[in-house]
Amino acid sequence: MKKIFLTAAMAFALLHSQAQTTAPKENTGFESRKLKLDEINLVSSYYTQNGNNAAVTGGIGSQKLTDIANVFDVKLSKYDSKSRKHTFGLEVGIDHYTSASSDMIDLHANSSASHADTRIYPSLSWSMENEKKGTTFALGLSSSSEFDYQSFGGNVSFSAKTKDRSGEFTAKLQTYLDQVKLVQPIELRPSGLLGHENYGSAARNTFAGSLSYSQIINQNLQIMFLADLVQQNGYLSLPFHRVYFNDGSVHQENLPDSRFKIPLGFRANYFLGDRFIIRTYYRFYTDNWGVNSHTADIEVPIKVTPFFSISPFYRYYTQSAAKYFAPYQVHTATDEYYNSNYDLSKFNSNFYGAGIRFAPPKGVFGLQHLSMLELRYGHYTKNINMNSDIISLNIKYK
Template identity: 75%
Template sequence: MKQVFLTVLGILALLKGYTQQAPDTTGFEARKLKIEEINLVSSYYGQTGDHAAVTGGIGTQKLTDIANVFDIKLSKYDRKLRKHTFGLEVGIDHYSSASSDKVDLKANSSASYSDTRIYPSLTWSVENEKKGTTFSLGASSSSEFDYQSFGVNVGFAKKTRDRNGEFSARLQGYFDQVKLVTPTELRPGGGSDENSYGSDNRTTIAGSLSWSQVINKNLQVMLLADLVHQQGFLSLPFYRVYFNDGTVHQEKLPDSRFKIPLGFRANYFLGDRIIIRTYYRFYKDDWGITSHTANIEVPVKITPFLSVSPFYRFYNQSAVKYFAPYGQHTGSDTYYTSNYDLSKFNSNFLGAGIRLAPPKGVFGMQHFNMLELRYGHYTRSNDLNANSISLNIRFK
């Protein structure tokens, strides 16, 4: 946690000059590119468990992850009074994983013990406020030792004439390359030369539709639907599977997957101090998973600038057709995995957030307009437990 908060404090110092800038009072202010919002998020995640997929569904799942995300939004109006918004996000995660360290069962500590992931993204949108339309484009990438990904997306949104409803559509594509880091005992000659690793590809195409509607001054709802298709290498190469004859194999899953998530959101404003936010999602795919997610969060204003937000999420899923625990797969199985993320389980995520947004700015800095701290505890019915804490600061 010390590293997380030191990172935030360092970025705060860099942005001090921005918080002291005087507003632009020239006659061309509306057409100048200006900073609309800056968000800084630092988080810590730690988990424990006893069903590591790297060792065939048994063994420690201990993992820690420290993440830092910097997000900035800039905007300007063109000569036709269309609003252009530009977004830049850069994320850096560093994790250490006791289970990934077991890619080599004989090593006390291997190169797989820890890794750093860097994931920048760029977005651009243009909104015609008169017509109520928004068009957007985006690109992203993610890079770590054994995984490279590039993504693109395009979106369109249209508000109703009374501006109480909005339809949006989005198409996303992700093009990944997976380095085939196999368990050492399954490599030819048991070698560890990184140059001997092969690679394979994975493509994900996702289409999203949503409809949001203001029902009345108290109630807002949204319907969401997605279609997702994946093609290519969908296994993880360093996940072991132990058969009932004692032999060890590399996880093998089909090379295509089709997913259908459907969701519903409803926000109800219970007076001036309480909001009830609810969410439900139904999910089904052709590997055999059916899942249900139900979430509720209730932000409560303690004062006009201080609020607390308790939240709870319940999740339930069935197992994929290809899952079996350690030592229970047979030689007749075409596909096989002992990854407990693909098993049948229930999970609970419970926590709360505290949000500070004084009218004169946090610590008296006018542009430093929000600080939020959130904590959550996660439990899963197949013996996985985790804790997470995040700090979000916003400049505007």
């Protein structure tokens, strides 16, 4: 928690000093070709969870975990000689977590090295929008690094608006090339390998194609259709997840080296007068591991004043179990694949909470360029004895 408030305080100090020294520019209609700052976003969050189905200990044991996350996002833009808008984005995220289940990779440890970790995930993006033609081309690169996982990603997308600008089609390709460090449960490591050396690694690659189409039906209703095709190949297990067979023996999780996923989604936003918006979302998901799921989400932002709003939300989720899942001491020696991670079990969940948003015309706390402050809280529950809470703070500078 200390990290969240220190970061927020530093951001407030920085934004306050810039707000005092930067004078507003007149809008003359001229499109400057110089690079200008569009916005800066700072998002800080604190997450905590508890449960009793830890995959590290074979589907039983504490899932207690805490995570502090900070994401800093900067967007810059300029127009070129052909009046095309170029937008450049830089995002840097840092998460730090402590996990009771990860600590049990070594069953005899007391606050071992694996009980906590820090993940750093920077990304770069660029887009070029031709406002006259209604088209946008974009590229992105990303990276994520932690003790046992390294990921590099890239994406390319193209968007085109309809002639009357009421609809937009988007196609996107993404890839993630990952390396998983093969950190085994301590009792399954080769003799003499007790420290952090010589773990070895394995590749995991993800390729995804996305299509979406959004349409303004009328001044009150907007809809969007979404479809994805996702192919994963390589080492798709987690090496420190234990599985206990019905004979009492312990093994490493073993899953197929290929997985194909199809998520299909639909969004609809309805503007109910000047004070209410009804945002809805539905997603159907299926894959070749036997998991089928449904997600239904609703959020209703309520404008209390022109500059202050409250947004209660609720999400329901349900899924079937993967065909390779079984609880503690249920798998047998005849099973080709085996897993006791309850993320692949049959369950349903509820997530509900609310956000408050403050965006006064003279700036938050009277700081002209500090344009928005949002605070959100959510409570999450699964029907398999797991629950969590998250609180987040979003500050925007424009």
